[in-house]
Amino acid sequence: MNNQLHLEAFVVVGTIAEQARSEALIAALGAATPPPTTTTREPSHLARRFAGLWENMDDDLASDDDLLLKSEKDLHDSARRNDLNRITELLRKGVDVNAKSYTNRTALHLAAGKGQEAAVKLLLNHHAVVDDEDKFGMNALLLAAWFGHLNVVQLLICAGAKAACKNKNGLNIFHCAAQKGSVDILQFIIENFENLSLDKPDKSNQTATHLAAEHGFAETVAYLISCGASCNITDNEGNLPLHMATRKGHLDAIREIVTKTRDINAKNSEGQTALHLAALGGFPRCAQFLLSFGCDINSRNRKGMKPLHCAAQESREEVAKVLIDGGADVDGLDDMGSTAAHLTILSNGTGIMKLIIEANGDLNLLDNNHQSPLHLAAEHSHHNIADLILASGVNLKLLDKQGKSSLDIAARGNHINLVDMIIKADHFYNWEQKNRDVDQESWDLQTVSFCQERRAESKHMRWVLWHLATQLLKPEQWKELAVYWQFTAAHIHAIEQQWTGPKSYKEHGHRLLLIWFHGILMAKENPIKALYEALSAIDCQVVAEHVRRKANGEPESPRKCMLS
Incomplete structure (x- = not known):
């Protein structure tokens, strides 16, 4: 690119120099008429930018991957840091006020995004194009709103910026202000542009309320709702603002939304309620709050998973406790036949397994592969969780679809410690069967473990x-x-x-x-x-x-x- 620009510039400069030499020769010879005029190509925009090269040969490109000259890059940097003296000096030298970087951003974009009100005024006074868009479709107004600069937004509107603009993803000024939590910008636009819809969706079908909820701006959500924004519009993935707030664990935003949501058990395209998302994200306070508003604790998503399955899958112990204490079905099966106990094995969630055991969960249930939780623990060599299962007393004779017991699985995987643990448990169960009646009270107080013996006295x-x-x-x-x-x-x-x-x-x-x-x-x-x-x-x-x-x-x- 660098060489190409130099070549084009010198072609133009050479043409000008040749014409000057011809005119001088004619004057010296006293010719009565000039020679025939040669038709020349109109210099391109890039060539015109190099017309001053004879005066300043040092003004090369800022870098190999940029489209800016050094002076233009200087202008952009000056606008970003609000250096008014340098901006004035560069513009006086003829630097293009609308020169664009490789992202198609001008100095006005950068000043607006940084909230540099004085620089914005100066650039506008030098005829900066107010509605120029960068490669993402963002103009100076949207950038100012995105970063929450009310004064710059007002200045650009007064300079003729179009409030109804949007970027390539369909984000409008309401979206940009909402994702930043800028209530003041929202208020300014709503009061001055009554024809703009608060519920205008972007290309993902998300409204400003979706974005405010997703980013946890409860005050912004409340203001939008008070201005008539809806909480019942779903995006392209079926998410309500309630889903967006819950996915990120924004309890204050949930409080503002929940009473305005038509169905608290509404499901997105994956069949997930807000409670599923609270479980997946590990937000116990959100889960507790949703339950208090009547969210279905045993609702199933498209995979047949209940919120407790989700908590177990992601090893969200605190949420699992809230759900189990709230009456969740600990033995519920998903579409794969898995219980929460099966799924907590995969995440090695010993804490959740303890909760399931304390809730008298059935650890002998088989999934669609005829595997018990112990089969999975043996397969994945999860010693601690296997010890909990064995200590609770399970059926060691259960066979999977291949006719393998948990002992077979552990031995096949060469999980030596697990093999020994299962044999210990089996041997102990047999002994217990014969001797359980002896000193029953003291026996119940004994802690059972099948891990390796490491006590100093032994x-x-x-x-x-x-x-x-x-x-x-x-x-x-x-x-x-x-x-x-x-x-x-x-x-x-x-x-x-x-x-x-x-x-x-x-x-x-x-x-x-x-x-x-x-x-x-x-x-x-x-x-x-x-x-x-x-x-x-x-x-x-x-x-x-x-x-x-x-x-x-x-x-x-x-x-x-x-x-x-």
């Missing part, structure tokens, strides 16, 4: 179990212990799926012993005595005696077992 015994598994047991003996302790074939198979090489049996044995140890601690039994009896039962008397000594140790030994 550290020595865990070392003894590691020593037993890695140094003393032969390859198949860990399985004999598993059978003795009534672990199932499925349990053994799941443990065996972990492969670490030819000596994997050591890791398998260690895992089994830790799983067993967890159950012993839960049952409050003596692990040394129980382990000695089990090793003796599989004909490992020597190992049993060795382990007993290791576990008990000498009185002065720092490794003395604290559980014996």
Whole structure:
């Protein structure tokens, strides 16, 4: 672009110079008549801009990607910072007051957008075009309204700016003022241009009220409503101003709109009510307020999702609590057969899972893939949430469409810790079935967890179990212990799926012993005595005696077992 402009300029300058030399030659020779006139091309706009190059050869383009000369760029910058002396100086030198940047913006656009009232006056006095539009269709008036400059808006209107203008997206002066919360500009336009409609939509079919609500300007919303603006116009996506305010969590705007909205349970094109949007956005106060006005707590969107599904999907714990406390259906199914519990697994929302469990949600319900929440937790390896589910007591025999249990899913994914947790739970459930009647009251007070045992008081015994598994047991003996302790074939198979090489049996044995140890601690039994009896039962008397000594140790030994 730079080279092209230079070329065109020098063509014009060269033509002028050639004509001057011809006239001088004629005068010197005393010719009676001038030579025939040569028809020349009218210089283009860009060429005329270069006509002063002989006087100022330094006035090149401001940058390679701009259309402005340096002097014109200087004018724009001066207008932006309200430097009246520099603007006057540049205009006196003949700089084009209407020179446009690559976005088609003039100095007037920039001064108006910055609210530089004095610069706007000066530019208008030098014949700046008041209604020139940039590449977005924004003129100086719309920019002044967009940035909330009332004085500049009034000045431009007095200079002949058209109040009924709009940009390429259909935004008019009401839209521009509303999105900024400029009540003063709205009031000025409404009082002086009664023929302009407040509810004129843009190309998205949004009105000024939509934009004021979306940006949370409650005072602006109230003023528009008081002037007759409607709260019941839907945009191209079916959203009312109520939807727009709720999506962003603007409670004060919601308060202004809700009583003027024809149907508080109105749905947008996705079937979402305002309560759905409050749940998705995580706005508990908005949700509480909408519920107090009768918003349907179990309304379904186009995917069959209720507000609680939305809160679970986005892990919005505070909103979920509001909904559950308000009576939301914790076991409701969406079109995929998912409950809120299924969806909170995907977002790993342990807090919401606790709320669902406390509300007695059914964690054995299967979705359309015949997967329970535990299946999903096993698939995604969410340990904490799986622990909550297992501690609540669920059916571990449920199978998905492929005939896989949650244990199978965890083992297939090589989620070792989850495999061990599920086996612990299954082993514990069986023990609980037989022993629940023993000391029922103290048992109910016990906190159940199936995570790895890491307490300091069990550290020595865990070392003894590691020593037993890695140094003393032969390859198949860990399985004999598993059978003795009534672990199932499925349990053994799941443990065996972990492969670490030819000596994997050591890791398998260690895992089994830790799983067993967890159950012993839960049952409050003596692990040394129980382990000695089990090793003796599989004909490992020597190992049993060795382990007993290791576990008990000498009185002065720092490794003395604290559980014996």
